Amino acid sequence: TAGKLWGGRFTGGQDPIMTQYNESIYFDRKFYSQDIRGSIAYARANTKTGILTSAEFAEIERGLQQIHQEWESGSFHIHPGVDEDIHTANERRLAEVIGKDIAGKLHTGRSRNDQVATDMRLWLREQIEQLERYLVDFLKVITARAEKEIEHVMPGYTHLQRAQPIRWSHWMLMYGSFFASDLQRLREVKARVNRSPLGAGALAGNPFNIDRDAVAEELGFESVLMNSMAAVADRDFVVETMQWGSMLMTHLSRWAEDLIIYSSGEFSFVRLADAYSTGSSIMPQKKNPDSLELLRGKAGRAFGQMAGLMMSVKGIPSTYNKDLQESVEPLLDHVKTVGDSLQIATGVISTLDILPENMHKSLTPDMLATDLAEYLVRKGVPFRETHHISGRVVALAEKEKKPMDQLSFAQLQGVDKRFDEDVLAVFDYQKSVEMRSAKGGTSRSAVMEQIEAVKKALAGE
Numbered sequence: 001t002a003g004k005l006w007g008g009r010f011t012g013g014q015d016p017i018m019t020q021y022n023e024s025i026y027f028d029r030k031f032y033s034q035d036i037r038g039s040i041a042y043a044r045a046n047t048k049t050g051i052l053t054s055a056e057f058a059e060i061e062r063g064l065q066q067i068h069q070e071w072e073s074g075s076f077h078i079h080p081g082v083d084e085d086i087h088t089a090n091e092r093r094l095a096e097v098i099g100k101d102i103a104g105k106l107h108t109g110r111s112r113n114d115q116v117a118t119d120m121r122l123w124l125r126e127q128i129e130q131l132e133r134y135l136v137d138f139l140k141v142i143t144a145r146a147e148k149e150i151e152h153v154m155p156g157y158t159h160l161q162r163a164q165p166i167r168w169s170h171w172m173l174m175y176g177s178f179f180a181s182d183l184q185r186l187r188e189v190k191a192r193v194n195r196s197p198l199g200a201g202a203l204a205g206n207p208f209n210i211d212r213d214a215v216a217e218e219l220g221f222e223s224v225l226m227n228s229m230a231a232v233a234d235r236d237f238v239v240e241t242m243q244w245g246s247m248l249m250t251h252l253s254r255w256a257e258d259l260i261i262y263s264s265g266e267f268s269f270v271r272l273a274d275a276y277s278t279g280s281s282i283m284p285q286k287k288n289p290d291s292l293e294l295l296r297g298k299a300g301r302a303f304g305q306m307a308g309l310m311m312s313v314k315g316i317p318s319t320y321n322k323d324l325q326e327s328v329e330p331l332l333d334h335v336k337t338v339g340d341s342l343q344i345a346t347g348v349i350s351t352l353d354i355l356p357e358n359m360h361k362s363l364t365p366d367m368l369a370t371d372l373a374e375y376l377v378r379k380g381v382p383f384r385e386t387h388h389i390s391g392r393v394v395a396l397a398e399k400e401k402k403p404m405d406q407l408s409f410a411q412l413q414g415v416d417k418r419f420d421e422d423v424l425a426v427f428d429y430q431k432s433v434e435m436r437s438a439k440g441g442t443s444r445s446a447v448m449e450q451i452e453a454v455k456k457a458l459a460g461e
């Protein structure tokens, strides 16, 4: 414990396994630049309180900038067993660079408790901005394709049974709508991440009347976390980010699942690019949608990280407890997993081939049974009755072993006298999709309106 920052009150040594168990430097080193930025802002504020002279501040700033350079160039040497975490490593090094008399003043009134929360929030804010860009790119590809490929009609499913004809673009925009909500949610999460814990101290607040608002402003935070105990105890921002990521991954997983089904030989609606597929080590003909399977699989991992952290924090007493260090690793992996997944999904959808003839071939006349019932509704028959009549037409077609649209007009009239000659016009898939022109439906104009809505969401409108 001799070299440790907190070694003063200790006489006994630490079990080497405890040292290893306790240290976080091998993962929180990721925050080196945020840690340095935070320290510079903190030191500047402490110049105003009179803790540091301007000359001392200049020395601290110079030293920290040099340390930043060392991290950037890979020349920073971690001292195993001494550099417990990124905060202690940087401070240890600062003392070496500028001397311990001045370096020793930096941490006045500060605690690693407000420091780590600051580092994590600064880091996460940048990551969220990157994730936002990935998500926007993904949505742009979805809307561009939806616009370009609007004419293609395919089966829409419920229970994975053919239900009603829809536009391929409408399917894409179903997910576009999910992902646009995810984008909105991400922006909301960002606002709550972007608040400053710095100046909260260990838990009770800063005794030197530091200007927390000025520190927050220098670091680009939107506001300060008001209660000092909440500021250091809170990992809601980590949980919330991972809840957001879990929801996004759930959507990506369902999207991937649809595409896995649509790319199977039995469907053949889409063909995945080689760039996102892999082969089999034994079966030469295989082309497997591994990218999509990984998206589906990684959704479980992302959700597990979120659930795991909630378990870790649910029972800890106020305020900082070392359990909170367990929020770092899942967050790092979660953010990477989600970011990679968004890039893969964008790659997949940008390079996917569609096979509209196969989509069209999979449409069957019974998918127009609802349209047939609606035909009679337009003649004034109550829907419940028309549902029954159309059902009898379906049964008749089954009995005759004929597709519904191959029944004769006489046969239809045999089921119900209210069918007129114009009933045969019902059996038209294009007409069916165009009928659904109310807001949010699958007609061309309704789909175009959805594209505009997603574009507005992208712009944050």
Ligand code: ARG
Pocket (backbone or CB within 6 Å): 024, 028, 085, 112, 113, 116, 320, 322, 324, 325, 328
């Ligand atoms: N590495 C620690 C973490 O990630 C920093 C805070 C340590 N604070 C303390 N009081 N031991 O949570």
